[in-house]
Amino acid sequence: MSLEVAILDVKPGATEEFEAAFKTASPIIASISGYISHELQRCIETQHRYILLVRWQKLEDHTIGFRQSAEYQQWRSLLHHFYDPFPSVEHYELVQLMQE
């Protein structure tokens, strides 16, 4: 499993509109082969910051399967104009998971 991590700084004042657009866009990413789950979380300390965590079966499901798809163009046009600065995206692989 590969974890995609993006810290999203949304233009201040546009957070409500962003959250609505994100909910519209969610089925797009969820329809891609290799998608497992995603969560959007909002920062408590910096109210116009979010973190997006997307779990993919493998790295290429995101970097190739999603980013080179027609669906990605829809995703982009719904969401990318909210970001300032444009986010960098990183991928992670599990070292340790522990639960109570």
Added chain:
Amino acid sequence: MSLEVAILDVKPGATEEFEAAFKTASPIIASISGYISHELQRCIETQHRYILLVRWQKLEDHTIGFRQSAEYQQWRSLLHHFYDPFPSVEHYELVQLMQE
């Protein structure tokens, strides 16, 4: 639920030792009241970078319950010397969760 997020840049060359120390330290954080789960993930693009995601029942379980505990001193002494620069930690709350 509150999500604690820390991007951890470990001194290059110390990643193996850090991962072993992290496994030693894990039961410390897991013993704190309000702890739900944590995951340590390693960055694919920057091999000495990690992300730590800790889920707490509420924000104060981390900011007060853990950080003001005796256990936190043990956690610090096991882990903090690996970080360069010293990480900033943020807290997030859920906007949307979706699963396949």
